[in-house]
Amino acid sequence: MPLVVPMNTVDTIIAPATPPGEGGVAIVRISGADALSALLCYFTPTTTVLPLESHRLYYGLLRDPSGCVIDEVMAVHMLAPHTYTREDVVEIQCHGGHQVVKSILDLYRAYGLRLAGPGEFTFRAYMNGRLDLSQAEAVASLIHSKTDSSRRLALAQIDGALSREIYSFTAILKQVLILVEAWIDFPEEDLPAEDVEEISTSITQAISKIQIITGSYGFGRVLTEGASILLIGQPNAGKSSLLNALLGEERAIVTAIPGTTRDLLEEGLVINGVPVRLIDTAGLCESVDPVEVEGIRRAEKSLSQTDLVLWVVDANRESTAGDDYIYSRLSSLPTFQVFTKIDICGDPDSSNPGNFPQYRVSSKTGDGLEGLRDAISDFLVGGGGALTESVMLTEQRHYEALLLCLGSLERASGSLAVDASLEFLALDLREALGSLGQISGETVTEDILDGIFSGFCIGK
Numbered sequence: 352m353p354l355v356v357p358m359n360t361v362d363t364i365i366a367p368a369t370p371p372g373e374g375g376v377a378i379v380r381i382s383g384a385d386a387l388s389a390l391l392c393y394f395t396p397t398t399t400v401l402p403l404e405s406h407r408l409y410y411g412l413l414r415d416p417s418g419c420v421i422d423e424v425m426a427v428h429m430l431a432p433h434t435y436t437r438e439d440v441v442e443i444q445c446h447g448g449h450q451v452v453k454s455i456l457d458l459y460r461a462y463g464l465r466l467a468g469p470g471e472f473t474f475r476a477y478m479n480g481r482l483d484l485s486q487a488e489a490v491a492s493l494i495h496s497k498t499d500s501s502r503r504l505a506l507a508q509i510d511g512a513l514s515r516e517i518y519s520f521t522a523i524l525k526q527v528l529i530l531v532e533a534w535i536d537f538p539e540e541d542l543p544a545e546d547v548e549e550i551s552t553s554i555t556q557a558i559s560k561i562q563i564i565t566g567s568y569g570f571g572r573v574l575t576e577g578a579s580i581l582l583i584g585q586p587n588a589g590k591s592s593l594l595n596a597l598l599g600e601e602r603a604i605v606t607a608i609p610g611t612t613r614d615l616l617e618e619g620l621v622i623n624g625v626p627v628r629l630i631d632t633a634g635l636c637e638s639v640d641p642v643e644v645e646g647i648r649r650a651e652k653s654l655s656q657t658d659l660v661l662w663v664v665d666a667n668r669e670s671t672a673g674d675d676y677i678y679s680r681l682s683s684l685p686t687f688q689v690f691t692k693i694d695i696c697g698d699p700d701s702s703n704p705g706n707f708p709q710y711r712v713s714s715k716t717g718d719g720l721e722g723l724r725d726a727i728s729d730f731l732v733g734g735g736g737a738l739t740e741s742v743m744l745t746e747q748r749h750y751e752a753l754l755l756c757l758g759s760l761e762r763a764s765g766s767l768a769v770d771a772s773l774e775f776l777a778l779d780l781r782e783a784l785g786s787l788g789q790i791s792g793e794t795v796t797e798d799i800l801d802g803i804f805s806g807f808c809i810g811k
């Protein structure tokens with residue numbers, strides 16, 4: 352599908368590159384053909400250094416058309432193509448106050464520059480070929496990253512770790528397609544055996560490499576978006592206390608009265624570098640209290656979307672029919688059984704029909720919590736070993752495109768094996784290439800571009 356350009360890339364745009372609010376400095380960024388003339392129109396460096404050199408920072412005054420000083424600033428202009436957008440870029444560092452930034456924006460809008468939309472600078476970098484689409488998406492991920500590991504993954508993607516793989520698959524498949532298309536013109540001839548061999552090897556190798564990359568998506572997603580961990584158990588088992596203990600603060604209400612937690616309560620934290628969302632729930636049991644019943648319904652609904660369940664069991668209680676009920680709900684889910692309150696009694700009934708990993712903790716003394724944390728992070732990202740992989744998928748969009756690509760390649764491989772018409776083979780190869788192009792941006796629709804760039808902040 353042809354690329355449709357949703358934003359105008361011709362005019363010169365301006366936007367604050369720093370967040371709103373007060374601070375030491377703010378940066379206003381300008382990109383486009385008029386950037387330098389716009390700067391020179393109102394900026395006077397304090398020393399006589401004209402003409403200004405590219406990529407050098409100058410101190411001076413910014414004045415409005417009547418000559419009044421707007422602010423003392425540091426300004427740099429960077430001539431294309433060695434800039435973020437590959438256009439001429441100007442950055443003005445001014446004092447970090449709302450009114451200062453607003454005055455500069457007003458000045459340049461009156462001059463004729465257009466206020467940039469969200470992500471419009473990065474969009475230009477993409478349109479001008481400086482970044483491909485997956486690299487542009489990683490810029491947004493880097494800005495939004497909450498942990499060191501998600502920052503590292505985003506940076507690797509900006510550096511092109513994923514792009515290089517996608518380009519190498521694309522190059523191989525294009526080569527195969529050329530070979531297949533050459534023989535389509537001779538329908539009476541069979542594909543020579545050595546060509547069949549070459550095509551088959553290329554497709555099989557691409558399939559296995561793509562499978563390795565799609566296999567990393569689980570870890571990549573968890574490291575970027577965070578994993579959801581649901582605390583499930585009978586009323587009064589100690590779920591909210593465990594949430595508080597893992598968080599290190601008294602977030603959830605804890606009382607000795609069963610049925611204290613009614614609604615879902617979600618808190619983010621980082622466990623050994625892995626971002627997680629810990630969700631406290633109402634105890635799972637038969638209840639007649641309408642509020643508790645709704646809380647239980649919500650807890651049950653969340654079960655299907657969770658990455659890990661912590662089944663919290665009071666170590667001091669005999670197991671009951673209530674436990675059997677909970678077990679029946681958890682048996683097919685990734686679950687740790689966590690015995691709490693071991694400071695009171697250390698000998699729980701630990702019969703374990705589900706073969707769940709078991710942990711013994713006290714939210715009161717902190718015993719066992721370190722082991723539980725390690726087990727959680729190990730379970731979610733395999734002890735971090737997976738991070739050493741060069742490419743890790745973090746975006747659902749890329750994952751889905753690669754799954755489509757795999758489907759097409761498997762069909763291609765199938766038609767090669769049964770000696771089907773080369774037209775089918777060519778069709779599947781073209782589809783596989785189309786899916787790869789969705790990731791790099793070579794074949795992408797306006798909707799997808801809109802969705803990606805509207806998630807950026809203004810000024811990026």
Ligand SMILES: Nc1nc2c(ncn2[C@@H]2O[C@H](COP(=O)(O)OP(=O)(O)OP(=O)(O)O)[C@@H](O)[C@H]2O)c(=O)[nH]1
Binds near residue numbers: 584587591633692
């Ligand atoms: N000694 C001891 N008491 C605990 C521990 N964990 C929880 N408790 C106590 O057990 C009671 C229930 O704790 P909660 O954390 O509110 O239990 P819950 O599972 O969230 O209960 P509901 O929200 O009612 O379903 C409170 O009195 C807590 O102080 C623990 O590790 N040791």
Ligand SMILES: [Mg+2]
Binds near residue numbers: 590591603611631632
């Ligand atoms: Mg509770």
